[in-house]
Amino acid sequence: xxxxxxxxxxxxxxxxxxxxxxxxxxxxPKVKLVDLCHQIPPQxxxxxxxxxxxxxxYFPKKTIFLAVVDPGVGSKRNAIILKTKDHVFxxxxxxxxxxxATEGGPKQFFQIINERYFLxxxxxxxxxxxxxxxxxxxxxxxxxxxxxGPELKRxxxxxxxxxRWDKKSKTLLxxxxxxxxxxxxxxxxxxxxxxxxxxxxxxxIKDKLIKGLRHAYTDAENGxxxxxxxxxGYLEIAVSQGSASQLxxxxxxxxxxxxx
Amino acid sequence: xxxxxxxxxxxxxxxxxxxxxxxxxxxxPKVKLVDLCHQIPPQxxxxxxxxxxxxxxYFPKKTIFLAVVDPGVGSKRNAIILKTKDHVFxxxxxxxxxxxATEGGPKQFFQIINERYFLxxxxxxxxxxxxxxxxxxxxxxxxxxxxxGPELKRxxxxxxxxxRWDKKSKTLLxxxxxxxxxxxxxxxxxxxxxxxxxxxxxxxIKDKLIKGLRHAYTDAENGxxxxxxxxxGYLEIAVSQGSASQLxxxxxxxxxxxxx
Amino acid sequence: xxxxxxxxxxxxxxxxxxxxxxxxxxxxPKVKLVDLCHQIPPQxxxxxxxxxxxxxxYFPKKTIFLAVVDPGVGSKRNAIILKTKDHVFxxxxxxxxxxxATEGGPKQFFQIINERYFLxxxxxxxxxxxxxxxxxxxxxxxxxxxxxGPELKRxxxxxxxxxRWDKKSKTLLxxxxxxxxxxxxxxxxxxxxxxxxxxxxxxxIKDKLIKGLRHAYTDAENGxxxxxxxxxGYLEIAVSQGSASQLxxxxxxxxxxxxx
Numbered sequence: 001x002x003x004x005x006x007x008x009x010x011x012x013x014x015x016x017x018x019x020x021x022x023x024x025x026x027x028x029p030k031v032k033l034v035d036l037c038h039q040i041p042p043q044x045x046x047x048x049x050x051x052x053x054x055x056x057x058y059f060p061k062k063t064i065f066l067a068v069v070d071p072g073v074g075s076k077r078n079a080i081i082l083k084t085k086d087h088v089f090x091x092x093x094x095x096x097x098x099x100x101a102t103e104g105g106p107k108q109f110f111q112i113i114n115e116r117y118f119l120x121x122x123x124x125x126x127x128x129x130x131x132x133x134x135x136x137x138x139x140x141x142x143x144x145x146x147x148x149g150p151e152l153k154r155x156x157x158x159x160x161x162x163x164r165w166d167k168k169s170k171t172l173l174x175x176x177x178x179x180x181x182x183x184x185x186x187x188x189x190x191x192x193x194x195x196x197x198x199x200x201x202x203x204x205i206k207d208k209l210i211k212g213l214r215h216a217y218t219d220a221e222n223g224x225x226x227x228x229x230x231x232x233g234y235l236e237i238a239v240s241q242g243s244a245s246q247l248x249x250x251x252x253x254x255x256x257x258x259x260x
Numbered sequence: 261x262x263x264x265x266x267x268x269x270x271x272x273x274x275x276x277x278x279x280x281x282x283x284x285x286x287x288x289p290k291v292k293l294v295d296l297c298h299q300i301p302p303q304x305x306x307x308x309x310x311x312x313x314x315x316x317x318y319f320p321k322k323t324i325f326l327a328v329v330d331p332g333v334g335s336k337r338n339a340i341i342l343k344t345k346d347h348v349f350x351x352x353x354x355x356x357x358x359x360x361a362t363e364g365g366p367k368q369f370f371q372i373i374n375e376r377y378f379l380x381x382x383x384x385x386x387x388x389x390x391x392x393x394x395x396x397x398x399x400x401x402x403x404x405x406x407x408x409g410p411e412l413k414r415x416x417x418x419x420x421x422x423x424r425w426d427k428k429s430k431t432l433l434x435x436x437x438x439x440x441x442x443x444x445x446x447x448x449x450x451x452x453x454x455x456x457x458x459x460x461x462x463x464x465i466k467d468k469l470i471k472g473l474r475h476a477y478t479d480a481e482n483g484x485x486x487x488x489x490x491x492x493g494y495l496e497i498a499v500s501q502g503s504a505s506q507l508x509x510x511x512x513x514x515x516x517x518x519x520x
Numbered sequence: 521x522x523x524x525x526x527x528x529x530x531x532x533x534x535x536x537x538x539x540x541x542x543x544x545x546x547x548x549p550k551v552k553l554v555d556l557c558h559q560i561p562p563q564x565x566x567x568x569x570x571x572x573x574x575x576x577x578y579f580p581k582k583t584i585f586l587a588v589v590d591p592g593v594g595s596k597r598n599a600i601i602l603k604t605k606d607h608v609f610x611x612x613x614x615x616x617x618x619x620x621a622t623e624g625g626p627k628q629f630f631q632i633i634n635e636r637y638f639l640x641x642x643x644x645x646x647x648x649x650x651x652x653x654x655x656x657x658x659x660x661x662x663x664x665x666x667x668x669g670p671e672l673k674r675x676x677x678x679x680x681x682x683x684r685w686d687k688k689s690k691t692l693l694x695x696x697x698x699x700x701x702x703x704x705x706x707x708x709x710x711x712x713x714x715x716x717x718x719x720x721x722x723x724x725i726k727d728k729l730i731k732g733l734r735h736a737y738t739d740a741e742n743g744x745x746x747x748x749x750x751x752x753g754y755l756e757i758a759v760s761q762g763s764a765s766q767l768x769x770x771x772x773x774x775x776x777x778x779x780x
Contacts, residue, residue: 074476126491216594231646334736
């Protein structure tokens with residue numbers, strides 16, 4: 001049984017996410033639908049890209065991902081398919097797939113232009129329903145990616161902020177790229193960036209200094225700010241049994257520096 | 261494989277939506293469950309009716325819709341089944357199905373009174389669990405609608421606000437009937453209502469004048485207010501890459517007029 | 521077809537809930553996944569326990585419940601399996617399963633220690649993904665609970681507040697233990713606790729006195745505060761067509777007393 005995983009910024013308060021599933025089931029009633037996430041902040045391509053990147057490797061092989069964060073809907077932006085060794089991704093070509101394009105292994109990109117696989121009439125505001133969902137459904141029925149349009153050499157990129165080394169202050173400067181439901185703050189600093197510091201590092205966020213990494217949230221006392229390598233391999237600022245976002249009054253974009 | 265689509269105002273923070281699915285699967289483990297929407301505002305029958313109307317046609321034929329927005333639960337209001345050529349709907353008789361009753365094609369209404377298909381004891385506060393879910397599940401197993409109770413001549417109606425022509429000001433007066441997650445504002449003015457104006461029309465919302473319709477959100481500059489025909493065929497007020505609801509500080513019910 | 525029901529405090533805005541499902545489907549592509557609830561307030565073990573208790577009995581026999589509210593993730597707390605006659609539960613041993621452990625019927629507890637069934641490397645912050653989801657998936661494939669680790673004599677308990685009789689004031693003192701999406705307030709007072717009062721009782725919440733129980737929300741006028749036995753058998757304070765939580769400005773923990 002093939003699986004389609006859905007990631008969108010449609011939220012759950014409207015008919016949008018439900019209609020995506022309806023369209024897919026009408027074309028392939030046997031497919032397994034899995035909601036990966038529909039709560040990407042509206043039009044936040046970077047957040048969609050990061051969420052997809054954190055999740056896709058855990059899905060079964062041959063899973064088809066429908067990734068619709070699409071502020072350019074109705075414009076001339078391309079619709080694309082990305083085929084890797086293990087998975088297939090369907091999305092607008094706005095960078096949401098770019099983190100996957102830099103991961104290892106052979107891959108192919110295709111433009112989606114074959115209107116035979118669209119829902120007609122195609123609206124100008126809901127290509128999730130009229131283009132991406134039916135294409136994902138036909139892919140799940142075994143239609144090969146090349147049937148949807150010509151192969152592309154490259155796709156658009158989204159700019160993922162990277163930590164940078166500040167020579168003068170001898171500090172690694174990173175930033176908060178995600179805040180989760182628990183108020184945990186994910187930075188763009190990876191475990192490998194900390195290889196030279198490791199347990200001895202000192203981390204600064206706003207006026208707060210955090211000494212060293214913990215192994216578990218419970219290694220700190222309740223209410224205490226701590227740093228930890230999270231389940232995606234990134235440095236995370238958290239509060240034991242609490243919300244770092246609330247306690248530190250921090251949002252996405254805030255600077256996090258490794259000062260020694 | 262038969263499909264049951266669920267639309268409720270239960271939200272996702274309680275056990276209610278999960279229990280609906282549990283009850284259905286216990287009666288018919290093979291059915292396919294699809295969440296259409298559980299975030300209808302509490303007791304908002306009109307919003308439930310409009311969401312169902314926007315979505316149902318995209319589902320596979322023979323889909324059974326479980327539509328539970330039920331402020332009258334435990335009272336004498338009827339529970340009903342609506343059978344159309346392509347679909348079956350199960351709901352309280354409070355108007356939530358009325359927009360479907362005026363769509364074309366033959367249809368039949370049935371009252372649900374056969375307690376043999378209920379979960380016992382029947383509570384007075386959760387007929388979703390005790391009446392509607394089991395009835396939908398038994399329908400999905402092939403029990404014909406007539407087994408649940410007698411045929412009805414008519415069902416209750418919900419009042420969907422219609423735009424009206426104001427002779428004196430020569431203005432078509434409509435209103436905002438839905439605000440989606442993106443802050444897009446759906447009016448009750450349909451594409452056909454604009455046939456005489458079309459691209460030359462001027463739209464007023466509060467003090468804002470919008471000239472003409474756009475083909476895509478991206479046809480306007482970022483942050484600019486625009487008017488567009490949305491994916492359900494209604495006039496929509498939007499902001500390119502932003503939220504019209506926030507920018508205009510507008511809520512449901514606000515007047516939208518076509519002034520020329 | 522076996523069913524896995526998911527209850528977590530992961531919310532729906534991150535990749536966490538989606539990844540649980542991914543991990544399960546990779547191990548057992550044929551399993552049926554049902555979201556019971558992902559919106560348990562962060563780290564609120566009691567709320568998770570109460571939600572599970574309200575819902576589990578409606579699921580098909582042999583359903584496996586994955587219950588992950590896990591503030592102690594990465595610490596020395598046990599991971600456990602609870603097997604009852606009809607169901608299997610997988611959870612951290614922090615009390616979330618304790619209300620089920622006191623329900624009737626034979627039951628067995630097992631510690632989860634067999635790393636063969638884990639996802640490797642096991643992170644310190646996401647045992648939902650690395651321990652509980654794969655264990656649930658392997659259980660759904662028929663691996664017997666005893667394969668995951670040794671039997672346990674007892675499991676941890678969560679303290680569910682109970683109503684108490686105040687001799688001096690001759691009052692039964694209860695409290696609000698849940699507030700649902702509608703603003704309905706569930707107390708910890710059960711129908712049987714009211715056996716001596718029944719329709720003649722007077723209920724106090726803050727300065728408000730409520731006389732007797734209603735049979736249905738609509739038995740009171742719109743906007744009026746009422747008391748009712750809810751669908752889980754508990755005394756509930758509600759407002760007809762409105763929100764008791766808003767009208768009374770009440771939160772969880774508020775005292776509710778039966779004064780005669």
